[in-house]
Amino acid sequence: MTTTPDIAEETLYCTVHPDREATLRCNKCGRPMCVQCAVQTPVGYRCKECVRGIQSKYFNANPYDDLIALGVAGVVTGVAGYLISAINLPIFITIIAGFPVGGFIGELVVRAVQRRRSRNMAKFAVAGAVIGGVLGAVLQVYARYSSLWATAAAEAGVPLSELPPLDLGEVFQVALSDIGLILAVGIIAVALYSRLRMRG
Ligand SMILES: [Zn+2]
Ligand SMILES: [Zn+2]
Structure with a gap:
């Protein structure tokens, strides 16, 4: 077991690496991510898409x-x-x-x-x-x-x-x-x- 800030109740997997357990969450978009995907910023852990400010594939909603x-x-x-x-x-x-x-x-x-x-x-x-x-x-x-x-x-x-x-x-x-x-x-x-x- 690792230390897991922002961990959810159930086991979640990284949205980029579905085979890796997600121990962190992006504090902007909320997606679960593995340690390798997490970027430590002055305001907390963020995913690479949020750090770069681009629309993430994680968001798959329809317009309505x-x-x-x-x-x-x-x-x-x-x-x-x-x-x-x-x-x-x-x-x-x-x-x-x-x-x-x-x-x-x-x-x-x-x-x-x-x-x-x-x-x-x-x-x-x-x-x-x-x-x-x-x-x-x-x-x-x-x-x-x-x-x-x-x-x-x-x-x-x-x-x-x-x-x-x-x-x-x-x-x-x-x-x-x-x-x-x-x-x-x-x-x-x-x-x-x-x-x-x-x-x-
Ligand atoms: Zn994010
Ligand atoms: Zn990952």
Whole structure:
């Protein structure tokens, strides 16, 4: 066994030398690499492609894969955001459950793009998760307020159309003042990011 900084859980092989075990990871693109492929730079170990600043063969994504990653992370985190916003989970459950949920969403993203990689996929997925999580919560607050409004109209015996429309700014404000939601989306984003960066 060698000392292995940045080592993953499972055995990984060098992306240039498939027969050699990868003991290092490029700290820029995240690819696993053998000792011979690693270049030590002032900012840590990097692969030769990243040092030379050229597009790596390691990145084999299709043009739309980043958008697929954004969409999948957005929709799934959106559903999570809707539920979290509705349920009001205790903070410690959010902290415990957030990481596996983020990892699971990362796994869904990896499968949706059929394991292809791109340089910025993790960032696109995180952007999708944050946007989706917030919109899911906003949708939940909007739905809840709408039904309260409908009840109020029915009790007052007036048609709903006579009440003033819902203030969307207020809906956003209520949705975003939910600390549990912000924490959950943050943890999911971190777990999702590291899941996508730690791929073989
Ligand atoms: Zn690299
Ligand atoms: Zn190598």
